[in-house]
Amino acid sequence: MKSLQYLNKYFLKYKWRLLLGILFTIISNYYGVQMPTYFKEAIDSFQSNIDHAESTDFLWLAIKLGGFYMMLSIAKGFFLFLMRQTIIVMSRYIEFDLKNEIYTHYQTLDQGFFKRNATGDLMNRISEDVGLVRMYLGPGIMYVINLIVAFTMIVTQMFQISPSLTFTVLIPLPIMSILIYRVSSRMNAMSALVQKEQSMLSTIAQETFSGIRIIKAYSREKETEQKMNQRAENYKNQSMRLVLVNAFFIPTIMFLIGISVLIAIYYGGILSFSGNASEKISIGSIVAFIMFVNNLTWPFASLGWVSSIVQRASASQKRINEFLETKSNIVNTNDEALDFQGKISFQHVSFQYPNSDINAISDISFDVSKGETLAIVGSTGSGKSTISSLLMRQYDVQSGSILIDGKPIQSINLPAFRDQTGVVPQEVFLFSESIRENLRFGVNENEINEEDLIEVCKLTHVYHNIQDFPDQFDTILGERGVNLSGGQKQRIGIARALLKNPSLLILDDCLSAVDTETEEIILRNLEKGKNDRTTILISHRISTIRNATKIIVIQNGERIESGTHEELLNLKGCYFEMHEQQLNQDKD
Ligand SMILES: Nc1ncnc2c1ncn2[C@@H]1O[C@H](COP(=O)(O)OP(=O)(O)O)[C@@H](O)[C@H]1O
Ligand SMILES: [Mg+2]
Known part of the structure; x- marks a missing residue:
């Protein structure tokens, strides 16, 4: 009662x-x-x-x-x-x-x-x-x-x-x-x-x-x-x-x-x-x-x-x-305007998911600034997506710290930071609405026009697919509309993130369902705008990340190697092995 x-x-x-x-x-x-x-x-x-x-x-x-x-x-x-x-x-x-x-x-x-x-x-x-x-x-x-x-x-x-x-x-x-x-x-x-x-x-x-x-x-x-x-x-x-x-x-x-x-x-x-x-x-x-x-x-x-x-x-x-x-564990305490300068730093970050007792990531550190691309590579379950979630402050870390422009992530204006970030998760989620509405999900309607839509779709190499649909941008997705292939979904997901013109772009294994040639094209297109933003590229495929400024290799949540593509190959370690393996796979 x-x-x-x-x-x-x-x-x-x-x-x-x-x-x-x-x-x-x-x-x-x-x-x-x-x-x-x-x-x-x-x-x-x-x-x-x-x-x-x-x-x-x-x-x-x-x-x-x-x-x-x-x-x-x-x-x-x-x-x-x-x-x-x-x-x-x-x-x-x-x-x-x-x-x-x-x-x-x-x-x-x-x-x-x-x-x-x-x-x-x-x-x-x-x-x-x-x-x-x-x-x-x-x-x-x-x-x-x-x-x-x-x-x-x-x-x-x-x-x-x-x-x-x-x-x-x-x-x-x-x-x-x-x-x-x-x-x-x-x-x-x-x-x-x-x-x-x-x-x-x-x-x-x-x-x-x-x-x-x-x-x-x-x-x-x-x-x-x-x-x-x-x-x-x-x-x-x-x-x-x-x-x-x-x-x-x-x-x-x-x-x-x-x-x-x-x-x-x-x-x-x-x-x-x-x-x-x-x-x-x-x-x-x-x-x-x-x-x-x-x-x-x-x-x-x-x-x-x-x-x-x-x-x-x-x-x-x-x-x-x-x-x-139930109170949220993540509370935003700062309402000041935020002009993100593109500097991100992980310092000895360790994290366990609330319902598990193993470290999803342990003692991870890296720095990345505007114009650079940080790549994270590792096998499935190694902790790559966890890094992306922590960066969006979907969880708070247990030890170490994450700094955004030098300030702890807990102290910045979180919605404003998320606003300036474009994340493409591994599993792209599209609503059962039109392609247009899905694309402009992260932006206000009056901020963009048709040309912007076409541009981002060309960048992500999906425009020709959309043109083939009877209603083009107004094609309805999902239940009673067109069902997209995995690769098309991923490309629309990337276009959606790009439309925000983000200062931080996180691509979490979101080219996995795209063939290597298309991937090449998209990555080359992304190079164009990269000086205005910080890019974090997550993949289990080495071909994706070859050109990154810095690459870190993680295994079971720990960083085992880092450097550029050439440096890592010369190490003849884990990265080298993965590289060889994947080269052979592509040949098969
Ligand atoms: N929500 C969750 N709750 C508990 N454990 C999780 C959760 N998400 C991921 N994990 C665990 O954390 C580890 C890292 O996962 P994840 O970051 O998704 O790896 P990756 O993206 O490299 O495939 C895995 O062992 C996984 O089982
Ligand atoms: Mg993942």
């Missing part, structure tokens, strides 16, 4: 809507209470004159009661509508705010957070959990308000007619609330299971369709089908149980209302014949009581339902709060 207090700030924000909602609830219930009272008086006055009554008088009474019932129902209904319009709409606003709050918070968090938490979990917080919380904010709150208002108003009226009859007819109602609470909780638990089965089912279906080629190639259709049938069977069984519990729900309510009405008639009947004047009640009163009991049914039924909703919402909000309370 405590976790839900987090939402109070939103109630405060929308307090006028909430207050208006309460007002509408009161008005709506006021009309509801008028009905039985009016019936009672009409019937009683009719009954006292019943000896002189003619048949037309009966008709008049029926028309009068019917007309009044209709008018009051319309009035009550109208304010019920307004009540929903204020309170449920408020809950939708809060849902919107909360989703935005969580989403915005996600974006402030560091890489480590996203590695720790599965994408599915992050999505669930925003969709499923917020959805459950909204049930508390909307229907939950609304029914509680309605219960309080209705109960107070109706019981006051009932008490004025007969206290003892009031107590007696009310007995079944709390029992009903408890029963409904039990049934709802059970139903919620079961529908959670059904949901889980459902998502397993769709996961299997999805995997089958995306992996259909391999399934057919290995002719595993039968086994896949069996797996699917097994899951579908589980899903069916869980659903059947839910349906069974569900089927008890309405009958239970009807049964308990029936008992209340029965008590009203039986005990009311006894009281109406009672000799004791202080306890005697009229026929009209019995009619009113039956109507009152009916009016109280739904509020009491909702009480049980609301309790289980509140329970679920508080569990969800607790999970949401855990995420909202």
Whole structure:
């Protein structure tokens, strides 16, 4: 329950809507209470004159009661509508705010957070959990308000007619609330299971369709089908149980209302014949009581339902709060403008990933300035990409320091630094949007024109591919658009980084899917602008980095050799061996 207090700030924000909602609830219930009272008086006055009554008088009474019932129902209904319009709409606003709050918070968090938490979990917080919380904010709150208002108003009226009859007819109602609470909780638990089965089912279906080629190639259709049938069977069984519990729900309510009405008639009947004047009640009163009991049914039924909703919402909000309370390990403390001069220095940097106890890199040092190209070469898993992440301050190092223009990376304006950097990661990520939108992802729309786009695409040797597409720059990528080859993706990735005109360009093994000739062309093109920037070239292929100003060779996170291409070849060490090996490979 405590976790839900987090939402109070939103109630405060929308307090006028909430207050208006309460007002509408009161008005709506006021009309509801008028009905039985009016019936009672009409019937009683009719009954006292019943000896002189003619048949037309009966008709008049029926028309009068019917007309009044209709008018009051319309009035009550109208304010019920307004009540929903204020309170449920408020809950939708809060849902919107909360989703935005969580989403915005996600974006402030560091890489480590996203590695720790599965994408599915992050999505669930925003969709499923917020959805459950909204049930508390909307229907939950609304029914509680309605219960309080209705109960107070109706019981006051009932008490004025007969206290003892009031107590007696009310007995079944709390029992009903408890029963409904039990049934709802059970139903919620079961529908959670059904949901889980459902998502397993769709996961299997999805995997089958995306992996259909391999399934057919290995002719595993039968086994896949069996797996699917097994899951579908589980899903069916869980659903059947839910349906069974569900089927008890309405009958239970009807049964308990029936008992209340029965008590009203039986005990009311006894009281109406009672000799004791202080306890005697009229026929009209019995009619009113039956109507009152009916009016109280739904509020009491909702009480049980609301309790289980509140329970679920508080569990969800607790999970949401855990995420909202997570603080980023990487915090920017400097908002001063930054004019990056291109000097980067690693000094005895060692780093372990948060969830591992081996050094991804150890004691790495290097310096690189504007106009120079630093190349990092090494086999897969040697720590190359880690250096690139550390340089972008996706993690903070455990020992040693990274200096940007001589200042520790922790003290500079991080967004500004990232703004002046173009990184092309190993796995280029392209959005399912047009090529144009993907290219200008890192820049503002008005800063570039068509010529700029063409230029960077020519530099990265991808323009001729784009020209072949039917919609050229407006070709949509991904799901329903064109799917690019690995090499095309990488080249668009590089073009995207170049479009930023970065002062620091980091290419992390992003020419791996490009053939050596195209690679040559691109590298030669990149030479043109290199004096205005610092370049860090990461590769496992020696051909890529031959011309770099400095090359460092790393293995298992340690620097084992460094120098220029010629110097390293003369060393006849690791680099030399790699070179020989790769030369032979190219010949094969
Ligand atoms: N997010 C991570 N969490 C834990 N260990 C990681 C993570 N990323 C990389 N590593 C480990 O760090 C080492 C260096 O990885 P990486 O820098 O990606 O190598 P490279 O880019 O040279 O192939 C590897 O042993 C790898 O398993
Ligand atoms: Mg890598």
